Amino acid sequence: MKFSYNWLKDYVQIKVSPKVLAEKLTMAGLEVGSWHQDNNDVVFEAEVTANRSDCLSILGIAQEAAAITNSRLKIPSPKVKPRPNKSKKYLKSDFISIQNKKDCAFYRGCLIVDVKVGQSPQWLRQRVESLGMRSVNNIVDITNYCLLEYGQPLHAFDYNKITEQIVVRRAKKGEKILNIDGVERKLDENILVISDKNKAIAIAGIMGDKLSEVSPQTKNILLESAYFQPLLIRRASRQLGVSTDSSYRFERQVDFARVIQAQNRAIDLICEIAGGKFVDEKTEGKKLSSPSQQIRFDCAKANNFLCLDISTDKIKQIFTSLGFSCKKLTKDILSVRIPALRRDIKIEEDLSEELSRIYGYDKIASTAPAIRSARIENSPVEMLKPEMRGLLCALGFNETINYSLISKDMIESSCSGQDAVRLENPLSSEQECLRPGLVAGLLNCLAYNLNHKNTDLKLFELGHVFTGDYSEDLCLGLIATGKLVDSWQIKKEFDIFSLKGDIENFISRMGFGEVKFIASEGNNLFSQGEAAKIVCQGREVGIQGRIDNRVLSNFGIKNPSPVFYTEIFIKDLYQCRKDKKKFMPLPVFPSIIRDMSLIVKSSVQYEEIVDVIRQEAGEYLKAVKLIDKYKGEQIAAGCIGLTISLEFALADRTLKDEEAGDLQQRITRRLNKELAVQIR
Secondary structure, three states, rough: OEEEHHHHOOOEEEOOOOOHHHHHHHOOOOOEEEEEEEEOOEEEEEOOOOOOHHHOHEEEHHHHHHHHHHOOOOOOOOOOOOOOOOOOOOOOOEEEEEEEOEEEEEEEEEEOOOOOOOOOOHHHHHHHOOOOOOOOOOOHHHHHHHHHOOOOOOOOEEHHHHOOEEEEEOOOOOOEEOOOOEEEEEEOOOOOOEEEOOEEEEEEEOEEEEEOOOOOOOOOEEEEEEEEHHHHHHHHHHHHOOHHHHHHHOOOOOOOHHHHHHHHHHHHHHHHHOOOOEEEEEEEEEEOOOOOEEEEEHHHHHHHHHHHOHHHHHHHHHHHHOEEEEEEOOOOOEEEEEEOOOOOOHHHHHHHHHHHHHHHHHHOOOOOHHHHHHHOOOOOHOOOHHHHHHHHHHHHOOOOOOOOOEOHHHHHOOOOOOOOOOOOOOOOHOEEEEEOOOOOHHHHHHHHHHHOOOEEEEEEEEEEEEEHHHHHEEEEEEEEEOEOOOOOEEEEOHHHHHHHHHHHHHHHOOOOOEEEEEEOOOOOOEEEEEEEEEEOOOOOEEEEEEHHHHHHHHHHOOOOOOOOEEEEHHHHHHHOOOOOOOOOOOOOOOOEEEEEEEEEOOOHHHHHHHHHHHHHHHHEEEEEEEEEOOOOOOOOEEEEEEEEEEEEEOOEEEEOOHHHHHHHHHHHHHHHHHHOOOOO
């Protein structure tokens, strides 16, 4: 926001130099980034934060300057109070129509006739040009002057080019408008326009059209002042890629009180400079009022909090200098009424901040903060995270960290079928939803690595996910592809069994107990018949499988190697954690290993075979491991060959070979009886 030193002096008696004024404004929170000499004036440029829309006008900055220099603010008033000539009706009673009062709460059109459009006087040209605006003609310069002065955008139409009436409405789909910058823009139903009976003559709050602009031939003008919905203007500005001085202020909400004040000021200047006559006006919308907030302020409490000693009268004087209305209730209590434009002030602490910045931060004594030791209690699940990370890294995985906010397109591309919580006002389309799972982020990481020739990958992410009912849970995602090095230093293709082994190892070593994998169908993320539920102690704790090629192509992954993914719900897994770990002595007696080659129907699950083996072998069984699977000519159709290694041992003596053989035969018979398994 640019503002002029001489222009400020029209409203405030400033006795300090421009340099000192810039320092004082900066220390009060209105940071002056730069200033330069402009003829006999000094032009400042300040950084105005989003919550201080009141400072987007010369009068708003003058209010700040008056407060910090302890001066009185003089508000300009029209020399002659604008009154229309009521002896003749120029505008029809229904001249202005607002289709939706939520889009436009108030609209006022004032008809000024017999204007002489020409060059602006020197003082007016100098003021608008010094603040970065181009001088066009006296009418346009006056509307820009009042915009800078009051922060209220105005627009002047050539009245003779308006057909019958003014309508504030949404644009029609495909409707076009040629704006004053010479660019034709295509509109839609999300954009608010000002139109006459036949066509749109302005994009509301942003820019007027070329056909109805004020020209040297203009004799009669319709001066517009309105209050538009800020969100609607912001969205239209972003959609069209157009930002103007008007849209910048409408987006941040203009002051109700100044909608008419600024227009009256412009009418007065037009009549004075351009010789116009104000003959008629029409308004539509709700009655404008400035809703204000009243806050009870405890001066003693504020002094104690700020380590200051300011009298109640001095505090009242500071608040009054900022434009607040103050009433003294008791010795230390004030009732402070906040003007509508100061939407950044909502609670008593906000007033304390106003007090301290105007009184001077430099007058607040520097003290060391009181530090109280406290024990930070983390949830049991959160406390497991370092242990989990360490174990996963030991298993050969590398950790990734992704944003919790992702795009809706990414979620749909992952085909996970999960509902996502969408933000009402996302910063961008890439960050519009809270992630319901980790797979989309991990697939993005995988695609990035593959594009950079990193083909052997084992990645994990331990992060929070968000479900449709707004709950937040810790989740573990694992993704892998390419080749891995086995215990014999031989590279082999990573497969579903490699991933199962990592999951079993992880869950077992974390002390959650034994894990089972049960075939699962109906998940579009995985290839048909290559997905499983992860079950621990009878509780479903996750899913795993091979990612479908269609999903991979959605992320631009054209990898010849299959990609495998696991997602584990840590909250559910934690329910399986045993209270105490049991430590066993190292085995003293040797074990006996027996391999079994089986022919199994494809419908039989591997977990069913393991369950039978464990039930039959009991305490003799120390380990069971799948070491090979085979499909070929020697195996009947609809069957698969499996080679399973069994380890038998006892803790108190050496197991005899005959006992191991007997166990193997009993297991074989039971497998045949219950699952129709044949020996190969």
